[in-house]
Amino acid sequence: MTPTRLGDLRISGERLWASLCETAQFGAIPGTDRGMCRITLSDEDIAVRRWFVAACEAVGMSVTTDQIGTIYARRPGSDADLAPIAIGSHLDTQPTGGRFDGILGVLAGLELVRTLHDAGITTRHPIEVINWTNEEGARFAPAMVASGVFAGEFTLDHALAQTDRDGVTLGEALARSGFAGDELPGGHRLAAHFELHIEQGPVLEAEGLEIGVVSGVQGIRWYDVTVRGQTCHAGTTPMHLRRDALHAAARLALAVDAIGRSDPGASLSTIGLFQAYPGSRNTAPGEVRLTVDLRHPQVPGLDTMEAALRRAIEALQAELRVAITLTPVWSSPPVEFDPDVLSAIAAATRRLGYSHRTMQSGAGHDSVYTARVAPTGMIFVPCEQGISHNIAENITPAQAEQGANVLLQAVLDYDRGANA
Numbered sequence: 001m002t003p004t005r006l007g008d009l010r011i012s013g014e015r016l017w018a019s020l021c022e023t024a025q026f027g028a029i030p031g032t033d034r035g036m037c038r039i040t041l042s043d044e045d046i047a048v049r050r051w052f053v054a055a056c057e058a059v060g061m062s063v064t065t066d067q068i069g070t071i072y073a074r075r076p077g078s079d080a081d082l083a084p085i086a087i088g089s090h091l092d093t094q095p096t097g098g099r100f101d102g103i104l105g106v107l108a109g110l111e112l113v114r115t116l117h118d119a120g121i122t123t124r125h126p127i128e129v130i131n132w133t134n135e136e137g138a139r140f141a142p143a144m145v146a147s148g149v150f151a152g153e154f155t156l157d158h159a160l161a162q163t164d165r166d167g168v169t170l171g172e173a174l175a176r177s178g179f180a181g182d183e184l185p186g187g188h189r190l191a192a193h194f195e196l197h198i199e200q201g202p203v204l205e206a207e208g209l210e211i212g213v214v215s216g217v218q219g220i221r222w223y224d225v226t227v228r229g230q231t232c233h234a235g236t237t238p239m240h241l242r243r244d245a246l247h248a249a250a251r252l253a254l255a256v257d258a259i260g261r262s263d264p265g266a267s268l269s270t271i272g273l274f275q276a277y278p279g280s281r282n283t284a285p286g287e288v289r290l291t292v293d294l295r296h297p298q299v300p301g302l303d304t305m306e307a308a309l310r311r312a313i314e315a316l317q318a319e320l321r322v323a324i325t326l327t328p329v330w331s332s333p334p335v336e337f338d339p340d341v342l343s344a345i346a347a348a349t350r351r352l353g354y355s356h357r358t359m360q361s362g363a364g365h366d367s368v369y370t371a372r373v374a375p376t377g378m379i380f381v382p383c384e385q386g387i388s389h390n391i392a393e394n395i396t397p398a399q400a401e402q403g404a405n406v407l408l409q410a411v412l413d414y415d416r417g418a419n420a
């Protein structure tokens with residue numbers, strides 16, 4: 001097949017959409033239109049993994065799994081010496097998530113291979129479609145843990161020892177799933193890593209654009225916080241004698257919110273988990289556990305935010321006679337993606353005639369870690385009102401199709417070395 005004809009190749013938007021709808025049965029939240037709960041290595045995640053493996057094998061791909069459960073589905077290329085061009089993302093979701101975050105990237109990879117298969121095209125590089133384990137970080141912290149192990153950021157033992165809220169380790173959940181493989185994470189090279197994802201923010205839609213060429217990802221830091229005061233009787237303890245952990249935690253929540261507003265357009269702060277103990281109507285809580293997520297496009301910005309958080313904690317300890325521990329659990333510095341991969345994505349977008357802009361990602365992605373070991377780039381498509389990590393998350397079939405066609409054409413270009 002000539003390069004011109006390769007340039008005419010398109011994925012099937014209908015088939016891609018059908019796969020998105022079909023896999024949504026695994027973890028669909030009853031009573032919602034599109035809501036998904038497919039927590040890492042839950043029964044629903046195991047079911048979608050089995051579906052994915054079967055679908056990949058049906059188009060002749062060979063499937064392997066590594067020791068953290070990441071699935072690699074490979075289609076051979078014509079040059080046996082070349083490492084695979086990877087197309088990766090994740091099939092796990094938030095507890096009240098949608099059917100596109102991560103899922104679009106994996107299923108678009110499958111659709112790309114189905115398209116090559118139908119057209120009888122063999123690429124030079126093998127193509128590898130990857131489902132990274134535990135991208136969301138909703139069950140096991142941190143997020144993107146398996147791609148992090150692949151890239152050498154975390155050890156396998158550290159990752160497998162992470163526990164969920166019931167004390168189950170990632171290793172135990174993995175053993176139960178049947179998806180613990182033999183391969184060492186990071187045990188094979190990638191020639192490149194492409195990831196198609198929904199934007200998860202409102203910018204593309206607001207600007208009426210079809211595609212985002214993602215230049216990189218902002219920095220993220222996660223912390224566990226425990227506030228300890230004294231549990232006491234709600235009816236007998238005068239207010240001025242209390243050491244109420246919830247009062248202190250509420251004040252801390254206001255301080256965290258202010259930190260997120262301190263550098264408008266850049267700084268972001270979130271408390272996603274907030275739990276008071278012992279949890280009784282007529283007992284003032286003696287302990288509160290909460291999480292803090294800080295984000296900023298630059299490291300000095302993250303440093304300033306962390307310093308402000310530490311100052312707020314010190315002030316509250318002194319004023320309210322509580323003890324507050326701040327434990328950093330994850331730090332992901334800002335990342336810039338590879339210029340050659342980005343230029344393949346931008347060239348494909350232009351050829352397809354889609355309106356676009358370059359943008360930084362506010363969300364973390366597995367591409368953050370693959371960027372450490374392979375040339376990496378990402379493609380965004382808009383999502384409705386920018387809503388994500390929410391059961392209302394939505395895109396149109398046309399948006400999924402456009403993103404997958406950019407992915408296809410960018411991968412074909414990169415395979416031929418047109419931009420590399």
Ligand code: GLV
Pocket residue numbers: 135136143362363364365
């Ligand atoms: C990853 O999903 C994130 O929290 O951005």
Ligand code: MN
Pocket residue numbers: 090101102135197364365
């Ligand atoms: Mn995602």
Ligand code: MN
Pocket residue numbers: 094101136389
């Ligand atoms: Mn997500």
